[in-house]
Amino acid sequence: MNVFYKSYCRVYQFIFKCSIPVLPYRKPEILDDQDKIGVKLNELNINRVLIVTDKGIVKVGLLDYLLNCLKEKSIETYVYDGTVPNPTSDNVEEARNLYLENNCGAIIALGGGSPIDLAKAVGARIVKPNKSLYKMKGLFKVCKKLPPLFVIPTTAGTGSETTVTSVITDSNTHHKYLINDFSLIPHYAVLDYKVTLGLPPHITSTTGMDALTHAIEAFIGNTRTNETKKMSMEATKLIVSSLKTCYSDPTNAEARTNMLYASHYAGIAFTKAYVGYVHAIAHTLGGKYGVAHGLANSVILPVMLEAYGEKIYKKLAVLSRYSGLANEKDSDEIASKNFINWIKEANKEMNIPSVIEQVKAEDIDEMVETALKEGNPLYPVPVLMGKEEFKRIYLSIMKE
């Protein structure tokens, strides 16, 4: 990468960093059990709600407890379970109609990233009845307070319950687009471990590693603030202490709770401080081969941290010591390497591969281009990289 482009990237990121304190970030209020939702709704004088979820969740019975809790508080529920894995604009309109036909006053999302994305978009369409979803694409096109939005994440990884983003696929054009607006940040995050007890082991492990990637990328980047540093440190410590336990002992309530909080804190950290190249590369693997986001991140994370090299020793050492993987006497280099080794070992213990099987040599150039477009100049990474460095990363996660 040439010097001029490097300076351009850094100036771009600096301007972004300066804008953080003046932007209207908000944190959701945390509720620790689904039975608190009804209490809140009673306080808000709302007695009819739309629940946005998907068929898989309903089928395994994850919705039952929530329905009972709301019934006890005399709240009528209308369930939209048509959410597909990449939620569509048709999904949004169907759910919105259900909300309007039944005079609902609040939205509850129960699920992984998809129902949460959908619920945010439904909220946006409810307060903006004359603006099509497509016209809300991009930055700050909603700018209006959503109906009370409660989010119950069923995986501990995406941190969607803290973020400004909703990803929707247009039903006609199949084009996927992002809606980013501060009003999409949910009002309540319900971190109830009970909905995560039945997660399959490979989802527990890879979504947990996604959360770790959020925490680390936000921490080693240049846009971090004192608050995001603290959030990343807490998230990392919880993940180091609890992720492997969730994998080996899936019904451990304490470990499951810790992972939900870790994912939440990491979400707050990256919403402000952004992610980095691990995500840029993971998104290309998702786009090209449909590789799950968490799996892609788990594989790329240790490789990218090693590629950043000594520039990140000091920062990684802080996370390593804070999580008990090194002590004060260890040098930054040792502490940082202990941490990367912990990630590699944890991946191995949780049966996460060290390569992505689908990667083909002939696709690499195209993916490098796409990943560079996403990463530069936007991501405030600790070391700026270009084509050659990216190519090496793809080669090292390719099966020999």
Ligand SMILES: [Zn+2]
């Ligand atoms: Zn992620």
